[in-house]
Amino acid sequence: MLEDQTAHPHGMSERIPAQPAADAHPPLTWPAGYPDGYAVVDVETTGLARDDRIVSAAVFRLDARGEVEDHWYTPVNPQRDPGPTWIHGLTAEALADAPLFGEIAEEFAARLAGRVLVAHNALFDWSMIAREYARSSREAPVRQRLCTIALSKELALPLPNYKLESLAAHYGVTQQQAHHALDDARVLAEAFRPSLQLAARKEVRLPLLACQPLSEWSDAVVPRSPGGGAGAGYRSAGSGYAPTWRPSRKRPACPYPNPGRYEPEGRLVQGMRVAISGDTSVDRELLEDRAIAAGLHIASSVSRLTSVLVTNQPDSPTSKVAKARSFGTPVIDEAAFSQLLQDVAPAPGR
Numbered sequence: 001m002l003e004d005q006t007a008h009p010h011g012m013s014e015r016i017p018a019q020p021a022a023d024a025h026p027p028l029t030w031p032a033g034y035p036d037g038y039a040v041v042d043v044e045t046t047g048l049a050r051d052d053r054i055v056s057a058a059v060f061r062l063d064a065r066g067e068v069e070d071h072w073y074t075p076v077n078p079q080r081d082p083g084p085t086w087i088h089g090l091t092a093e094a095l096a097d098a099p100l101f102g103e104i105a106e107e108f109a110a111r112l113a114g115r116v117l118v119a120h121n122a123l124f125d126w127s128m129i130a131r132e133y134a135r136s137s138r139e140a141p142v143r144q145r146l147c148t149i150a151l152s153k154e155l156a157l158p159l160p161n162y163k164l165e166s167l168a169a170h171y172g173v174t175q176q177q178a179h180h181a182l183d184d185a186r187v188l189a190e191a192f193r194p195s196l197q198l199a200a201r202k203e204v205r206l207p208l209l210a211c212q213p214l215s216e217w218s219d220a221v222v223p224r225s226p227g228g229g230a231g232a233g234y235r236s237a238g239s240g241y242a243p244t245w246r247p248s249r250k251r252p253a254c255p256y257p258n259p260g261r262y263e264p265e266g267r268l269v270q271g272m273r274v275a276i277s278g279d280t281s282v283d284r285e286l287l288e289d290r291a292i293a294a295g296l297h298i299a300s301s302v303s304r305l306t307s308v309l310v311t312n313q314p315d316s317p318t319s320k321v322a323k324a325r326s327f328g329t330p331v332i333d334e335a336a337f338s339q340l341l342q343d344v345a346p347a348p349g350r
Contacts, residue, residue, distance in 0.1 A: 030065065031200055035144070035208075037069075038062040039115040040192060042185040043125050044090065046083030050285065051219050053078035054101060054132055055090050058185035059111040062118075065200075066193030072111055073182040074104050087179050102136040109133075113141040116208065120164045120188055122147035126211055126279075134214040142211045148188060150207040151195055167191045210313045212279030218286055251288070254297035256347040262308035262330045268340045270295030270347040272307035277320035279312060280334050287334070294344040302329060310337045 040060040046052045058073040075090060075098040085091050119125035122145045133140040149162045159166045164187060168175055173190045177183040199206060256271030268274075274296050280287055288298045299306055302323040309324040309331045324331055332340075 031203055034064065034200065034206065035116045036064050037115045038066070038118045039112045040118045040185050040189040041125050042119065042181045042188065043128050044088040044179065044181045045128055046078050046080060050131065050283070052083065053080060054128055055082050055088060055095060056181040057108060058181040059108070060185050060189035061111060061115065062189060062193070066196040068189055071182070071185070074099065076101050076104065089180065101132045105133060105136050105138050109141050117142045117145040117211065118148060118188070118192055119145070120148045120167070130214050131217060134217050135219070139213045144208045145211050146206060146208055148192055148195065151199065154204050154207055155195060155198055164188065205317070207317050209278065209316055212281050212312055214283060215281040216286060217283040251292060251298055254295070256295055258297065258305060258307065259348055260307065264330055267343060267345040268296065269345045271297060273297045273299045273305055275299045275302045275306050275309050275320055277309060277311040277318050278316055282334070282338070290341055294341050295347065296344065302327065308332060310334060
């Protein structure tokens with residue numbers, strides 16, 4: 001574990017450059033509803049599936065206006081093949097003596113406590129962190145996250161794409177070692193500060209999403225593509241190629257016709273189209289599998305045909321929630337949905 005510096009893969013000490021000068025036009029008054037502090041995070045992993053592990057983590061703690069307070073980095077022994085070493089540069093030999101996640105969980109948590117987690121494609125980083133804490137029988141002290149891809153869109157930044165290097169170039173931040181957790185976190189911290197100050201000047205509502213720790217999860221091995229080795233299909237989740245992160249799944253076709261919308265206080269009926277938005281305390285795939293087993297249709301988006309939207313954050317600024325509101329689609333939370341799954345009505349005519 002390293003504090004305020006990190007070892008270069010070739011044994012050289014990496015220099016952390018000074019933070020850029022403050023925004024030339026900081027807001028005279030700061031929006032009252034903005035968070036008091038942020039934890040800019042980057043994790044490198046063995047891959048993108050639910051059974052993949054963290055191999056390194058970095059945190060830059062920022063104050064309310066985005067100024068860096070301190071930073072921290074550690075490699076992590078994933079207790080398995082490290083995956084795409086050609087991307088993150090961490091070999092099995094380099095990680096052999098690194099601490100296990102459970103051994104750094106407390107210090108990691110101390111860096112996150114009381115702050116909004118900020119990451120580029122934050123769903124990925126948060127999902128990996130939440131799963132590691134669940135494996136360690138702990139709970140990450142994170143209650144909100146902010147994705148810098150979503151913030152860039154809110155600010156309508158003139159970016160050619162939403163890769164981290166494009167955001168960095170927009171603000172003149174130099175990347176020194178892409179896909180090294182500490183340098184990626186530094187780059188993001190330096191790019192986040194002017195974005196935050198621009199949002200404050202424009203009084204933009206920050207795209208904050210609630211974080212739901214996992215209470216039930218599965219570590220079943222995810223099949224890799226034929227011929228693919230460790231890390232097959234890996235791409236950097238922080239690259240910005242995908243505005244959100246969740247592994248795509250092939251779901252079986254629902255054998256029942258859609259009976260229409262869910263009636264509040266009523267029962268779910270086989271064939272109903274169910275969309276899920278945001279974090280769930282039960283692993284998303286487990287929750288979907290239970291719904292499918294009960295005869296429901298899991299939809300990846302919300303349309304006029306959607307029977308019900310399941311979300312623990314009905315006021316979140318997600319596209320699914322916005323569409324549900326516009327269509328008048330019923331909205332229920334995860335607890336209610338789990339209860340309803342225990343007594344799903346048979347499809348009409350059965």
